[in-house]
């Protein structure tokens with residue numbers, strides 16, 4: 001999709017981090033932007049901040065893990081704008097821990113947001129985008145965690161591997177049935193965002209205090225993510241990479257650091273039929 005100005009973009013998880021950077025970049029391209037997020041105060045601040053800069057932007061509270069909430073988002077966007085040209089499935093959360101120590105609530109929360117959010121976004125918006133007949137694009141934010149496997153973060157890796165597979169299938173489905181709609185899969189390295197503090201949006205029904213064990217492995221990896229995010233890239237870099245990929249209709253948008261060595265190494269392990277080799281980034 002070459003011409004962005006005047007078109008409509010919907011960004012889940014748009015109130016902070018990579019989503020907010022995408023909103024800033026896309027409104028800078030002249031797009032009308034709808035931010036969807038679960039965090040009220042951050043959403044209000046994001047919308048007001050962008051409006052103050054002259055952007056055409058609105059916000060809607062939405063829980064991407066809830067199909068009805070995403071359907072309500074789509075209905076509101078089409079009532080207000082009559083179209084969606086760019087859907088950014090970006091909302092995501094992180095939790096750590098050994099695969100067998102992570103609780104059922106951990107799996108339900110992380111898979112519900114990271115995978116369920118993308119599924120719900122595709123199901124609510126893509127049929128409407130196809131029916132609209134215009135050129136469009138779906139941008140799914142996965143992670144290099146979707147192309148690699150590291151210890152103590154199995155729940156998150158599982159969700160992101162699923163998003164990679166789903167996005168590749170979506171690419172093929174749209175190529176055959178609606179080639180006017182492109183797909184990009186964004187797999188960032190470590191980025192300076194609030195991902196290490198994902199618990200702030202964890203619902204009480206999937207409580208972090210109930211059956212969630214505070215183990216050494218969980219503590220270690222969650223602290224590591226907090227520190228790594230602090231030292232991570234500016235989210236604006238990912239936003240610029242994304243805008244370029246949308247314009248070039250490019251699917252894979254991967255990291256530009258040592259995470260690529262991990263992804264290559266894992267693919268070599270698979271193709272050579274050897275057991276997974278433990279590798280660490282950077």
Ligand SMILES: NC(=O)c1ccc[n+]([C@@H]2O[C@H](COP(=O)([O-])OP(=O)(O)OC[C@H]3O[C@@H](n4cnc5c(N)ncnc54)[C@H](O)[C@@H]3O)[C@@H](O)[C@H]2O)c1
Nearest residue numbers: 013016017018038039063064091092143190191193194195
């Ligand atoms: N930060 C990194 O290093 C990094 C690396 C690779 C991939 N990612 C991915 O980038 C995406 C954005 O994360 P971020 O790093 O900007 O983190 P962030 O915490 O700064 O932003 C995530 C946003 O998602 C929102 N959100 C959380 N749960 C939600 C829900 N149920 N419904 C709607 N919105 C919800 C949050 O309120 C927040 O605004 C995620 O999918 C994440 O997995 C991040």
